[in-house]
Amino acid sequence: MRSEFDFIALVRQQTLKRRAEGTTAGLIQGIGDDCAVTRSPGADRDSVITADLLVEDVDFRRTSTTPRLLGHRALAISLSDIAAMGARPRWALLSIGVPQDVWNGRFLDEFYKGFYALADEHKVILIGGDVSRTPDRIVIDSIVLGEAARGRAVFRSGARPGDHIFVTGTLGGAAEGLRLLEAGARLKRSGAQSLRPDANQQLMLRHLRPTPRVEWGQLLGEKRLATAMIDLSDGLSSDLTHLCRESGVGAHIEASRIPVDPLLDRVRVRPPDSLSLALNGGEDYELLFTVRPRERLARLPEEVGGVPATYIGDVTNRAGEVALTVGTRTRALQPAGFQHFERMRRKRFPERA
């Protein structure tokens, strides 16, 4: 059984073939990173672009979110990809297919409100897309274009042995939020919510309303602070493995340093379960990045807009090996994100079936 990664490998191969034929002038990065990157003759800035497909009953359920939150989330996950390139988001396109009853109702108005609220926050303009009918389920393709100063985009492939590994924000909350939703928990009405949401409510919002680290990403790119970067969509164990594979390096991280979402403790999810969620949960949409020691590290801010970045370990020269130290024991960390959560997060195709 093939995985989505086999497909990415196939497309990469075909791009390499065309590169050899000389038809890829202007292509800086094709498939295989958070965004593709292109360069136009004369331009001061490189262009980055990403597309993210959200399918009803795979990526979300109409009964466990609101149209407004869905509009936010569709844009947020693409903004996160732009941030992971160290780029600034500029333009969005939205292809959306809805069944007739959804078209007739208030869904789209609310969806666009959520979308525009986040777009305005980052001065992103909706410039195109498509709208279509579907037989029964909602489908959304969120496309965002951004720009980085020429040569400043940050790839997954730039990490070198000795670099320090950082992660923004906290991890594991979105996965627990999804678990709560799949178990039947629901958001309270917005009135009650806004006053003092309890931990369960906040965890569900971690999943339903992720905050892309747009300012962090842009700063890391513009100031050339990060050597490599990826956003945490599949989960730390998977995404760190991707980064290491692309960079041809290994990594060693320490469990005690991983910034586990403090909300987990409040709902009594504790080690080792909380650590497992932080390592394998996915969809936190935080940024994982590497920094060259010494002068670069000295310039790294402790936080940006109130969001901290935490040192969790180092890049090693043991290519492909990701090691995790828990207490006094060090073991290999397997990329377990979408496999472990296959029953919950059915977006991805399993590597084996």
Added chain:
Amino acid sequence: MRSEFDFIALVRQQTLKRRAEGTTAGLIQGIGDDCAVTRSPGADRDSVITADLLVEDVDFRRTSTTPRLLGHRALAISLSDIAAMGARPRWALLSIGVPQDVWNGRFLDEFYKGFYALADEHKVILIGGDVSRTPDRIVIDSIVLGEAARGRAVFRSGARPGDHIFVTGTLGGAAEGLRLLEAGARLKRSGAQSLRPDANQQLMLRHLRPTPRVEWGQLLGEKRLATAMIDLSDGLSSDLTHLCRESGVGAHIEASRIPVDPLLDRVRVRPPDSLSLALNGGEDYELLFTVRPRERLARLPEEVGGVPATYIGDVTNRAGEVALTVGTRTRALQPAGFQHFERMRRKRFPERA
């Protein structure tokens, strides 16, 4: 009941608001044309981008096409949008969602073969996208980026009274092909097909395997021959109305000049039915464009790559009025594309319901 055009109007309004706020620097054309157009500081070329959503059982049926033809068509309709801007296609992204059984089979391999064959023909490189599971139906979002020399993109809004109206190729064949497919006709196996396809087979291929007018579009843009342009996706009556509305002009076309697909006569579809298909059928993916008389007209080639362009009438100063002369009678031509074919082409939402 709102239409998709109400939505486009809403998004345009919101862009205008943001333009007034000064956050749209670099945006040349937002929603409302075949592509959005952006300009990056210093760049010699403007960027154009389009996205087209194809939903199973709305835009295609698995039983009446082949995966390879579908791969071709997904790219073709986006290339047609790029051509309609007078631009050159460069990069593609493909977001594709498929159910598990499709993932397990040969569908995607064949789909990509069709996609790559057309991409290679136009030196377009696949640089990104997304792949996801869906519960039961295939969904495809085809995104293509192109480039035009700075200021050379052709919009729907540039037609002026006195301009001549042209259309490439022939019209009405795709709609008849779709009618045949919906009535149960099927393509013969490729072996038999390639020898000497009969008229029915060719008509079905007009729908299933449209040929985007990439060379025509690029030439019209680069040589500044067209004042306005749109591709014929909804149908001549609708798309000419769009072009007139955007340009603030009217049009007068003559039925006898419209290049009705000669295959229609071979399957005994004759006037007035053949004319109706040519006017309202849609999905021919030919280019409709306007040319300033005199010097520009003199430079217009009769054909490009064997595909002719036919003069069908003139732009008038009667804003919003599209007139059609049939024999000695002249009447107002209503935009009837997706309404007339609502039962067959359920992609669009009706303007009234």
